Amino acid sequence: MKKIYVREEWCLGCHLCEYYCANANLGGGNMAKALKGRPVHPRIRVEDDGKISFAVACRHCDEPLCRKGCIAGAISVADGVVCIDREKCVGCYTCILSCPYGAVLPAEDGHAVQKCELCIQTAGGSPACAEHCPNRAIVFEEGGASA
C-alpha cells in the first residue's frame, strides 16, 4: 500500500506541507484566502531544530495501537488507511497516549482528534503534502523505496 514517506536530507524546513495539509482538510480552495490570518491545524507536522528538519504524519501501522486502544471504537482501518470517526470520538486522547510517532493530534476544537488519512476524503487520494513539497522531501509511494 502507498504511504507517505519523508526524506529528511531533502527537507528544507519550509513548512509548506503543513499549509497544504490544513488547506486540503478545509476543502482545498484558494489557500491564501482560506488560511490567511488564522492559526493552521495541519495533520502533518514539521520538526525543526534549526539544523535538521523533517515532517511527521501517521504511519498507518499494520498493528495500530491507536485503534486497538480507542475507548470509543472511533478508529478503524479501511484498505490500510487508519481513519477516525469524528462523530464517535469524544476527545479522550487515549490515541495520543498510545501513538509512538506522536502523529495523532487534537483537532482544532479540542473535542476530537485528527490525523493524516492520506487525503482519501479530501484531495482525491493524492496527499496534498507530497503533491506540493517543493523538494520532493515527502513522497507518496509503495514501501518507502526512495526514502
Add this chain to the structure above:
Amino acid sequence: MKHVIIGNSAAAIGCVEGIRRASRTDDIVLVAAEPHHTYSRPLISYLMAGKTDRTKIRYRPENFYRANGVQAKLGRRALGIDPAGKIVTLDGGETIAYDNVLVATGSDPLIFPAEGLDQVENVRTFTTLDDAEALLRSVTAETRVFVVGAGLIGLKCAEGLRAITEHITVCDLAPRVLSSILEDAPAAILRRHLEENGIVLKLGTSVSSFARAGAACTATLRTGETVPFDQLVYAAGVRPNTALVKDAGGDVNRGILVDTLCRTSLPDVYAAGDCTESPDACSGERKVMALLPNAYLQGETAGITMAGATAPTLPLLPMNAIGFFGLHLLCAGVYDGERTEHTDGQNYRSFYTRDNTLRGYILLGRVERAGIYTALIRGRTPLDALDFAALRDQPGLIAFAGPVRAEILRNQDNQRKREAAAP
C-alpha cells in the same frame, strides 16, 4: 474449531477480531449478560453529558456480529464452565460445547456497607449503560447528587452529571483525587480545576453514617460534616468477576491469573481484560490493570492464540488518558526512580527515570504527542542514546539519533520489533 466468548466488551471484541485475523471459518459463539449491542463502557459519562448518544456509543458498527460470523447470545449469563467436559452452561440450563473458551467478564462495582445505607433508596453504581440510563431518568437540575469515590469512575460520573445538575459532592477517603494514578502536585491542580467547575470535593474522609428524612437523605462524614443529597452513587471500587474460572478449579488471586498469551491454569480456558491479573511490564508485579486498551490487547492476543496462530505479545502498561472539563491528564508507567518535575501552576509534567530508562510520566494540560514517551517506557529505550533533556520539554522524534529516527520514520513495524525484543 468452536470458540465460546463470555463477555461483550473490549476484551471480548478484541478476541473476536483476533480469531478472525487467524481464521475466517472457526465458529464463534458470544454470550453476554448485558442485553445491549457492544458499547463503549467509558463513554457512559459522555452519554449523560450529551456528548454521545445511544447509537454512537456502540463500540463496533451495527453489523459487527454478522460481518464477523459471530452467533451472539445477548442478555444471557454463563453460570459455569466444565473444563473436563469442555462445556459452558448458561442460565436456563442451555449448554454449549467448546474447543476454547474465553472468559472476558470484566468486573462488578462494590458497595461497602455503611450505617444507615439500607434507608437510602435508589443507591446506584456507575459502570454500565443501564446505570447511566437510570441516572439520566432520576437526576434533574434540582437533584443533589452524592458520589462516594473520587477515582476515575466517580469523577467521570460527577463530570457527566454536572451537565444536568449543579449540586454534586464527591467524597473519598484518600487525601487527593485519582489517588491511585496521581501524586500530590498534579492532583492539587486537578482538584482546583474540578472545584472551579462546580464539583464539591470532600477528601481525606469517609461516610460514617447515612440517614433519611422523607425523600431527602443525609450523609454524615467522619469529620462531623453533613452532606444532604437526593441521589447516591457508589464509585468506590470494583471487583474482578473471577467466579467462572475459580469455580472450575482455576488459579485466581484478586483477578484470574493468566500468562502473556492469556491462558489460565485450566486447559483451553483463556481470560482477558478487567477480570484478569497479569504482569505489569514496568514493575513486573501482577496487577489487575483495569483499562480498556489493555483489555482489547489481551483479548486480541487470546483470540489469535485460540485460533492456533502466533500472537504478538505486547507488554501491558498501566496508562491513562482522561479529561475533566477540558483539562487533559495523560500518564503511564510507574512512578519510581528519579523525578524531574515542571509546572507553571496550570500545566504539569513529571518524568521518572531509573537505570537509564524512562519508567513513568504524568502530563496535565499540555499533553501533545505523549505517545512518544509511552513508547520509550514500553520499549525500555536507553535514554543515553537520545536527547532526553530536549524530549522532556518537547516530545519529538528529533531527539532520536539520526539513523534511529530514519528507521522509525521509514518502517512502521520498527516499534513492534523493538517491543518484541524487549525482555
